[in-house]
Amino acid sequence: MTTLYIKNMVCNRCIMVVQNELEKLGLDVKSIRLGEVILEEDLSGEKKMALDKTLTSLGFERIDDKKSRTIEQIKNIIINLIHYQDNDSRKNLSDLLSDKLHQDYHYLSNLFSEVEGVTIEKYFIAQKIEKVKELLVYDELSLSEIAFRLNYSSVAYLSNQFKKVTGLTPTHFKLIKEDKRKPLDQV
Known part of the structure; x- marks a missing residue:
């Protein structure tokens, strides 16, 4: 094998x-x-x-190399968690990554930042915002339902984070019809 x-x-x-x-x-x-x-x-x-x-x-x-595999595993866990699971888990991201990869989170965090030039947390937030964009484009859920689905503590917190990352409010994003979403491998 x-x-x-x-x-x-x-x-x-x-x-x-x-x-x-x-x-x-x-x-x-x-x-x-x-x-x-x-x-x-x-x-x-x-x-x-x-x-x-x-x-x-x-x-x-x-x-082939172990460090690159670890980086890809981190990305895949985050992508899977946000985009393909109904994330009802309230487990801390650092604990989740440590448990799944059987490695110390500080090592994972330092490695990810060193190789990717961005923290795991910022990558996680970027993925969450892409999911918010997707759900806004589908127009099937309210902002409150999106906040709940993605484990935001409030709609205000989601809106603030969305604006910080995109420069737009979720409502304004929804109004403009051009697609501002990125492919997941470019986030």
């Missing part, structure tokens, strides 16, 4: 694309999730090169 770590897998569509490409290369996928693929067999040098070429052409990248 071989575990591959893949950078820039940020959504379910990414999982489908990567799985499809792995199958085209004749690789037997045991499991796949954001940023991680487990194959039934070991990869030969030739298949690794073919895989790297395919992944790069699609905007993905295989990660």
Whole structure:
């Protein structure tokens, strides 16, 4: 068995694309999730090169070093938490990351800041704001419901954070029809 770590897998569509490409290369996928693929067999040098070429052409990248894998794991946990789960957990982000990655949060925080040039907290906030934008564009939930869904303590706090990050109030954002959302891998 071989575990591959893949950078820039940020959504379910990414999982489908990567799985499809792995199958085209004749690789037997045991499991796949954001940023991680487990194959039934070991990869030969030739298949690794073919895989790297395919992944790069699609905007993905295989990660070999431990630090980069850890950074991707942090990003994937945050993206999954905000965009793909109904986050009813009130667990502290630092505790959540430490528990899931079995590492000290201070190490994770320093590594992330050093490599990404932004703190984990700012990355987390940026992801939350992108989710708020998405929910505002869908226009199915009130601002109060969005605040509750994303664990904001109040609508005022969500609005203040939204304005601080985007320069717009949520109401003003909703009024302008041009799409100001970013792809998740560019947040």
